[in-house]
Amino acid sequence: MKNSSFLLLFFAALLVLIHTGCNEDSFSQVVEIDIPQHQPLTVLNGHFSTSDKTFSLLVSSSRGILDTAAFGLPKNAAVTLLKDGVPVTDFSWKEESFKYASTSFTGFGQTGALYRLEVSVPGMPPAYAEQTMPAPVEIQRAEVKPDGAISADGDRVDGLTVDIKDPAGVENYYAVQLLVRDTVVSPPDTFAYEYRVFLDTNDPLVSYAENQLLIFSDASFEGKTASLNFYSYDQLDRQKMVLRLYALTREGYLYLRSKEDYENANGNPFAEPVTVFSNVEGGYGIFMISAATEKIINP
Structure with a gap:
């Protein structure tokens, strides 16, 4: 009799465990997290190059992680660019x-000059960022080879092929961009046009970046002549093109690299989160400058 009572109690307890164990709440736990209050700060995004005729800068404001309001675009900010401590232009x-x-x-573009961008938005702390202009680097050779490459897909x-002579004794960072640049004559008018060509590479040391840039450092060829190989599905020998080489700052390179990594990881549940590089004091974002050189291909 005692054994029967014990078995009944055992099976009853087992049924209770099975029932409660299958409950969703048994496998989850609710943890309340106190989100710190966010103080909006100025956000900047600007890339000024010696190839630019106009400098443009996006000025915005940051949001808290739970904030659903639209990003603000203040129209009354005071924006000034200084060169070696002297104001040179307002925006x-x-x-x-x-x-x-x-x-x-x-x-603009003086090698070694210190450029400082100052931005003041009413109601927010002032923000600034500084960049030292890198030296331009000459493109020694840019040669198109029709059907002379194999793509990553085997096509x-x-x-x-691009040759550059890397200056010795300093870390250098680069970006390459290929442009189609030509004119169309329709008497009595002449129209000039320019657009970017998508370049690719099989070089594992070269990374993709925004605006169809390919970026890389001189870590593997410091102080030497580097021969870089790219390819394109466009017919490169049938167009008037310009190859542009940007000498980047370290901060500019880190921003472009981290932003591309962020875009690749965004929405991927298996990827590690990526923080985009920022060099803005008193805010967030990027202010970068570059020295550009060009070489005409198929004149």
């Missing part, structure tokens, strides 16, 4: 682009 709001803009000025495509 004004442009309604058509939702950015601040200024025309280029004489002397026969046009190749482009």
